[in-house]
Amino acid sequence: MGIDPARGTGPAGEADRVRATGPESDLAKESDRVVRWLPVVGLLGRLDGVGTQQALDVLVSAVVRAQSASPRPPYGAPLDGCRTAVLSAAYLADEADVYLGQFRETDTRLRTSRAFGIRGWTVLALVDTFLSIGWFTEAETLIQEAAAEATVLRLPRLQADLQAQALALQALRGTVPPEPWLTPSVWRGVCLDENRATHARLLRARGLASIGLGDWDGGWRHLRELFTADGSPLHPVLSPRNIAELAVTAQRVGRSDEVMPVLTRVRAAQGDRPSTRMTLLLHHATALVDPDEDAEQHFHLALVNHEANRWPWERAHARLSYGIWLRRCRRTREARQQLTTVLETAERLGAGALAASAARELRASGAAPTPDTSGLLAQLTAQQRQIAQLAARGLSNREIGEQLFLSPRTVGSHLYNVYPKLGISRRQQLRDLLQDR
Structure with missing residues (x-):
């Protein structure tokens, strides 16, 4: 009934498994035609002097021209389908924050026209973006609204994704309930082997929830399953975005060496020009688990790029790890400076789990856990x-x-x-x- 935005052109611009999902319908057929244009984004985005916006503009023009010869249905499916595909491509390239306003506008138009078939998969990318930039209230509202629609329309896979995102949100806020976390009747209708994006969201959510309840071994187990034994990603886009969380957990349970094959594969897949977000995550992970690298240099490289402010939770997470590293090196004054910044960012975002960790580390450094x-x-x-x-x-x-x-x-x-x-x-x-x- 639409496009799964988590299966497509990866951050490095490589075409991956992109396919329409759901039963055949006019919207699905329209989406199938749009999907064939997605690799263009990756190719154009790699040309020197051609920015993502220009690549997307070219893609929109090409798709709209291709559709201009055929009558347009009254509900606007071709244009909305094309626009959804374009914005999904931006999300896959870690540029979704730049086009967030357009994403929300498209979502509003699809909601108004009650085109939930195609909107449902756009919602997942939008919630992922809200979570990654710390817009937790917006994420909660969208999850609740979309879950109600998915229940009425009996879309178990979409319900499953939304439940996983809701659990991740609770973990980030530090409000994880006791198990069971998920509704068995929903997940019985989902084949995780065939829906790897859903599987990846589930594993991350369960990993974060386990950590939130103090079960670091459980957190490691779930996050490690985002990658195969040889380090290949379960999902080519969503799995690599969890490399820093995996490294943090591995260090906590004494299994840092097991992350090196994964880190090596992720580095290679990102190529010479990873996105700003992936650059941050890779430096964070390298500082924690790579014994052959200068940890402090990688912490600095993770934090020095101010463009990474677009990903405030992930930047604060790296700063927390740096503060812990400084404290263990007995550089307590510098550690307190970093940890205080983490605490303020976490409180501003409503990231209760991160705030609690920063407060604990501040106490360990001899500082008051809350401002004087x-x-x-x-x-x-x-x-x-x-x-x-x-x-x-x-x-x-x-x-x-x-x-x-x-x-x-x-x-x-x-x-x-x-x-x-x-x-x-x-x-x-x-x-x-x-x-x-």
Whole structure:
């Protein structure tokens, strides 16, 4: 009844197994014609000077021209089908955040026209994106709405995917309920061998839920199943996006060496120009499990690219690992700086599990688990307090930014907001005010 956006052109632009799913219908036939154009995105995206937007524009033009000779159904299936395919390709190339507004607009149009057959698979990509960028409230709303539609229309596979995404959301928020987590009657209607995207979402969700309940061995077991014994991905797109989570779990249970074959395969599959998101995840994983690499250098490479701010949860996750590494190296002041930033990001996103981990590590480093609520600093956010204290010690905006992996402009913006809260107007006053704190 549409396109499974998780089976298609991978982040490196290689054509994969892309096929329509569900019973034959006018929408399914339309989608089948659109699918044949998906590899064009990968080919165009690899040409120097041709951006993703241009590639998508060319793809849209080509598909629309191909359809112009035939009558268009009144509900707009050809154009919506083409647009859905294009946006799905952007999602597969880790550019879904850039086109998030278009994704949401298309979803609204499909919902208004009650074209849930094709919209259902678009929803899965949209929820994945919401989860990855920390829009948890939006993800919850969309999951609930789509699950109700899928139940009415009796779409067990879509119900299964949405249940897996709902469980992942609970794990990220730190609100995992006791088992059973899933509805058996729904999953009995799904063949995981034939639906690897569903299987991958399920394994990640169960892995995160196990970790959330303190079962690290269970978390390792589920996340490791995202890859075969020789390191091949269960799913070519969704599995590699979990490489950092797998590395974190492996380090926790003492099985880091078992991740190296997986990491090697994922690196090779991404090629010389991985997406910003995959670059972040690969450096994070390498810092944790590759004994032949400089761990701190890879932590820096994971965090230094400010474009990675588009993936705030994953960047904060890497920063948490760096903070833990610094603490174990007895560099407690630097560790606290990183962990405080993690805590503030997690609290802003509503990522309860990440916030709890950061608070535990702050306690282990000798710092208070929550911001100090006494005195003048109580008015500031955790990151503003960090920046103010570093500025009071005489560090420049650039030096502060280098320590906290922020741009000098962002540091200056924070200080601009800090001064009126503290009743001062100059940097020298900041030093006088906070020099003993």
